[in-house]
Amino acid sequence: MVDAPGRKVVFSDEVLQDPYPTYARLHEEGPLHFLDVGKWAVWSIFSHAECSSIAKDPRLSAKRAQQMLLPLPISRQAEFSELARMLGLWLIFMDAPQHTRLRKLLNKGFSPAAIEGLRPRVEAMVDLMLKPLQRGSEADLMSEFANPMPVRIILEMLGIPQELRDMFVNWSRDIAVFRGSPDRTVEQAQAAQDALIGLTDFFRKTVAERRRNKGNDLISLLIDIEDEGEVLTEEELYAQCIALLFAGHETTRNLIGNGMYTLLKHPEETAELREKPEMIRTAVEELLRYESPVQLTARVLKEEIEVCGRRIPKKWSILCMLGAANRDPKKFKDPNRLDLKRLNNEHLAFSAGPHFCIGAQLARLEGQIALLNLVQRFPAMKLAGPRPEWASTFGFRGLKSLPVIL
């Protein structure tokens, strides 16, 4: 028998502006909470140890695309079966053995050598984008740098012309709003479904064209893998291109934005980083921990299991609160203190287990190059206003804008 717990109302727009005092209070109350997330409530794990073990536990499923439709009125859910089906083809929403097979194929495009090979391109891109800022006296770092930079890189990796960037950014935003809102609306579902249909059409044509004209890009690599006799259906191929574009943009831009905002709020630590650029590796890990761009992930129970001493029934969802786990005092000494030299920083910003972020090395490379360049080229940079506004999405954490004086 599972008792009916009290729902904790936690996530108002105001709390999303600064969730950390709330995380600290909930850590004191325990590792597991039944949180109100709009129209429904869901078990949510705050403890680092439990989040990590749940993400690795095969008794839980990552297949949750269908569940995303639940906040919609029952009478309207059928209109969005295509949305759930298309999202269900993304690696992140698959279970073994399909996940294992596809992940193995995609890993080839994200090998350490492949990512390190991108270093000169990322450095050149950052240089190109920061030069115009060096001529001005103020800027919005989100719109002028953090937002466009990672999408440029991922478009280049996929071999897609930069002129199409705005179209992709708009499609990506529609998917992110749908994924990131606990109270998803019919309008958000419609926009996300239209975006996925548009993206699939685009990649159908692009893949056909690339088959005739292969290059040195990720799409050609995926086609080659297919040609080598591995099974990657056409639809899976389009879905992975979309997922990579989405993941490469929506998260890394917030690593750069959240990271730079945090650095500006900690001038002494930032001055030390400027003096000792070799600190950038530990600094980026700490910024990922301190202001995690992905605040949570979800799993669905394949069977009834015990989590933090409580039996949770089959088919229920569980949230792993990655952003809260990254501030768990049982795991991190002084979790609310920024320590750019923190060692053994086993944060969960990229999750854990079989779905550990495939783009982690790419994100680190981009974050390290972007943040170090910002800190070194603009030693006098400061925040232009008292407090920039955070986007009120629940799953992704990022700033709407970051006005600075250069």
Ligand code: HEM
């Ligand atoms: C700071 C930047 C990034 C953060 C914080 C981040 C975070 C995450 C997290 C938390 C997951 C796992 C979710 C889960 O366990 O359910 C994940 C998976 C994934 N990420 Fe990232 N990510 C970042 C950048 C990237 C980039 C640059 C790419 C690719 C271009 C990428 C591609 C993916 C893919 C394809 C998956 C699914 C992996 C799988 O299911 O096996 N990510 N990411």
